[in-house]
Each structure stands twice: as structure tokens, then as C-alpha cells.
Amino acid sequence: MTTEPAPERRVATAARLLAAATGDRLRRGFPLARLTSFRLGGPAALYLEAETDGDLAAASAAVAESGVPWTVIGKGSNLLVSDRGFPGLVLRLGKGFRWAGRDGVRLLAGGAMPLPALAGVGLTHSLAGLEFGVAIPASLGGAVRMNAGAHDHSVSEVLESIEVYSIPGGSRSMVRASDAGFAYRRSSLPDGSVVIGAVAKLRPGHPDAIRAEMEAARSWRRATQPLAEPNCGSVFKNPLGDHAARLVEAAGGKAMSVGAGSAGRRRSVRGPPGDGGAACRRFRPGIHLAGGRSGRSRSRSPSPPGEGGGRCCR
């Protein structure tokens, strides 16, 4: 009879292998709250900021050999981390994957490139098509994974190809955007895919028009979201033909607060004030209650992160 190694054994094995490859860059018991826009949740058993393919290869080998659970995060703007933290390896792409370049009407960029910065690179080269992304606080990797979008546009419209690193396969490959299974705020990349880069095909535009569209997107954001407070933007997906914010408001959900969280006077769900330390378990009920109330007032109910909208690190 074969028995599965205990979770602690897997973490210990992965830690040993990864520390041999990455030294003290491997962190243990690393607090995740500060890496999320909600500022909530517990620590990662292991945390590595990957700077090179070599780091990803080391992570891949450690996962393959130890069987430790793993996940990848970007800018943490769609993550609700459990109070228990994450009992395995959390990867995040570091500066080595934060780059962008231009080839004609195409922008090529690394997975850690912030989406707003990439939109800015488009403006620099008078390339239009990414203006909608100027105020979405995503990394390119997270934006691809979630098919981020706003103002009736989404990244899948401009993406041509996506470069992924497979864990535990340990190899790079290109996925055509048409094969990435994009739908509203989701993609269906193969399991274990870390988005390490992507190619977006834009179109020539006039800088004044691009700049004006970006400013309109920023103004809308300032008017609709409490940017100075911990939040995750629009926590609910819009149901077909309607707006989640309207449903929550109609159900009286915007005035509610439960535990540490509230639906917010504007359109987003707000986290508690402060920087970490607050409990996810006191916050989730607010999301569920706001969604549930609007679901009762309408037959379609919005979905909170962890249930289609994003990822909850349990």
C-alpha cells in the first residue's frame, strides 16, 4: 500500500529542493495579505518570486518531486486569501518578467508587466486597443488568466498569443489566443499554466484620441470605485444583460456591512480598513450576503471570487 506524504512532508521536501536552487529568496510562512488588494488572509507556507526560467524550472521540479500544492498570483487584485493562508508554494513573477517591447503594431510583454503600464506603452507608440486597461490593476498574467476587461472590451480582443510555462511539466510553450478558451472574465488555459508573456496586436491610432480614451477610463474609475480603500473592484460578475452593481443596489446590498466587509456605496465590495491582520472569515459573509440578496431580487445571482470571479486561496 502506498501512502501519500503528509502535507508538512511535502512542504518540507519542496522547501529543501527550492532552497538549494534559489537560496534565501525562498520565503517560508510568507504573509500574503499585503500582496492582495483586499489586504486579507494568512501566509503562504512557501513563497517565491520567480525572476528567470531557471526559477520556474526549480519550482516545477520541486512540485513534481514533492507533490506540494502550488499556485501563481499576480497583483492580487482578484484574490481573497483564506485566514489559514496557502498550505503550499505561492509563485509570483518578479522583475525579470516585467518587460515590454514593440514589433510593428504588436506589443510583446512579460507576465509581470502591469496592464496599465502596457496600455501606456501602446500610447507611446501611438497604438490603440488597450486604452480600456489603463485603470485595471492587473498584471498581464492575471489579466490573461481572468480575461480582464472594461468598457465593453477585454484583453482577449487584442491578444494574439500567450506564452505559458507548465508546472510540473517544466516547459515553455505558445498558446494561440483562439485556443485559450476565453469567455467573460475567464480563460481555459491548460492546468498548471503560468502566463509568462503575451503578444497583443493593436492598431495605429492618434495619440490625442488614445490619451482621451484613457483619461475617460480613469475618470470613470475615480467616480465608481473607492481606490484609496482595500477592495477588489467589481467583486461580482455581471449577469447576462444586467449589471451586478445595479442588482446589489436594488436589493439594498450597498448599504450593508457584515463583519469587516461591506458592499460599498459605489459599485465595488470593500475590504476592511488597515493593512492585513483582518480576518477573511469575517469578510466573506458580506460578499455572500450582498450576492444572495441581489440573487433573491432577481433570478440571476452574481458570483463572488473563488466561485468563478477569481481565486480564493484556501
Ligand SMILES: Cc1cc2nc3c(=O)[nH]c(=O)nc-3n(C[C@H](O)[C@H](O)[C@H](O)COP(=O)(O)OP(=O)(O)OC[C@H]3O[C@@H](n4cnc5c(N)ncnc54)[C@H](O)[C@@H]3O)c2cc1C
Ligand atoms: C480597484 C479594482 C478595480 C478592478 N477593475 C477591474 C475591471 O475593470 N475589469 C476586470 O476585469 N477586473 C477588474 N478588477 C479585478 C482584477 O484587477 C482582474 O481580475 C485582474 O485580471 C487580476 O489580475 P492580477 O494580476 O491582480 O491577478 P491575481 O488577482 O493575482 O490573480 C487572479 C487569478 O489569476 C491567476 N494568475 C495571476 N497571475 C497569473 C499568471 N502569471 N499566470 C497564470 N495565472 C495567473 C491567479 O492564480 C488567480 O487565479 C479590479 C480589481 C480592483 C482591486
